[in-house]
Amino acid sequence: MRIGFIGLGVMGRPMADNLVAAGHELSVYRGRTDLAAHVCTSAKEVAERSEVVILMVPDTPDVEAALFAPGGAAEGLRAGSLVIDMSSISPTATIGFAQLIEKLGCDYLDAPVSGGELGARDGTLTIMVGGRPDVFERARPVFEVLGKNITLIGGAGAGQTAKVANQIIVGLTIEAVAEGLLFAERAGADPAVVRQALMGGFASSRILEVHGERMVSEAFEPGFRLRLHRKDLGLAVQAAAELDLALPNTAATQQLMNAAIADGDGELDHSALYKTLRRG
Known part of the structure; x- marks a missing residue:
């Protein structure tokens, strides 16, 4: 073609x-x-x-x-x-x-x-x-x-609706992985070892595998830039208002991304939410 x-x-x-x-x-x-x-x-x-x-x-x-x-x-x-x-x-x-x-x-x-x-x-x-x-x-x-x-x-528009749903799930899962690994670190465990252990259990996911590795290695070169994911969650929050729908955790994760961008991390990978939580 x-x-x-x-x-x-x-x-x-x-x-x-x-x-x-x-x-x-x-x-x-x-x-x-x-x-x-x-x-x-x-x-x-x-x-x-x-x-x-x-x-x-x-x-x-x-x-x-x-x-x-x-x-x-x-x-x-x-x-x-x-x-x-x-x-x-x-x-x-x-x-x-x-x-x-x-x-x-x-x-x-x-x-x-x-x-x-x-x-x-x-x-x-x-x-x-x-x-x-x-x-x-x-x-x-x-x-x-x-x-x-x-x-x-x-x-028309259904593909974009599915993508917004995807970005809600991915964003909230990245935030959950970041919280879990940060908890392990602050409690005195090695987050890399904790991640490896969790990969064999019910918490296992592609995000824990890929983004969890980026978090424990602090390797935040962008596969998908944080500022673009913030944009996608903005689409979700906007659509939720149009639908009179509550998406409280989506809104909270978008705010965390706002904080990351305010700290200068918008061009990093979205797994850099881990850095934002560590600073908090």
């Missing part, structure tokens, strides 16, 4: 690498690149050169700008083009974006991912998709290059 890719960041760059390796013809925008790809000067040019346009940018305003700002991708789409937003953004805004793109005679999927930089590099991302089933099947060959666990959740 002729694929356009907008957003060559921590996640986007290895995803684009995998698409090139799979034989797709790539046009790219945003970020320096040494990919075997055509480098465009605007999102509009990306869309003009592509059958499928993938977005992988940080936040809701970035998606809106990439699509609808002057020189945005919407200006270059042709009838039948497919837009796939793999960013993690507002489910409500996503529904509006999908409607606008569909009015142009094009198709739209929201397809946020989980799995971090490692999953992006290895092509093993979990992909949560919102959109029409026929459009999902059209995009499946692209998704199969990028991920392994690929699920159509429902209509």
Whole structure:
């Protein structure tokens, strides 16, 4: 396929690498690149050169700008083009974006991912998709290059809803692991040994395995930046207010992330919540 890719960041760059390796013809925008790809000067040019346009940018305003700002991708789409937003953004805004793109005679999927930089590099991302089933099947060959666990959740916005739920669970579990290991440390036990012991019990989890290791090793180079996870929990808190829903522990973890960012740790991995609790 002729694929356009907008957003060559921590996640986007290895995803684009995998698409090139799979034989797709790539046009790219945003970020320096040494990919075997055509480098465009605007999102509009990306869309003009592509059958499928993938977005992988940080936040809701970035998606809106990439699509609808002057020189945005919407200006270059042709009838039948497919837009796939793999960013993690507002489910409500996503529904509006999908409607606008569909009015142009094009198709739209929201397809946020989980799995971090490692999953992006290895092509093993979990992909949560919102959109029409026929459009999902059209995009499946692209998704199969990028991920392994690929699920159509429902209509437009459903993929983003699933991703917000994912980020609630991941964020609260990271916070729980940090509290448990900090408790062990302050009580005089070796947190690395405690972590190893817990890996054989009911507390075992992928987060205890990966993020717990980062905590005990104090290795906080970003797989997923804390400031981006704070953004995702902000989406959860905002949606909860719209739904008249109480998410007290989500709100508390978001506040802990606020403290981490205030202390200058926003560019570290989200496992750096351990540092924030230690300082407290």
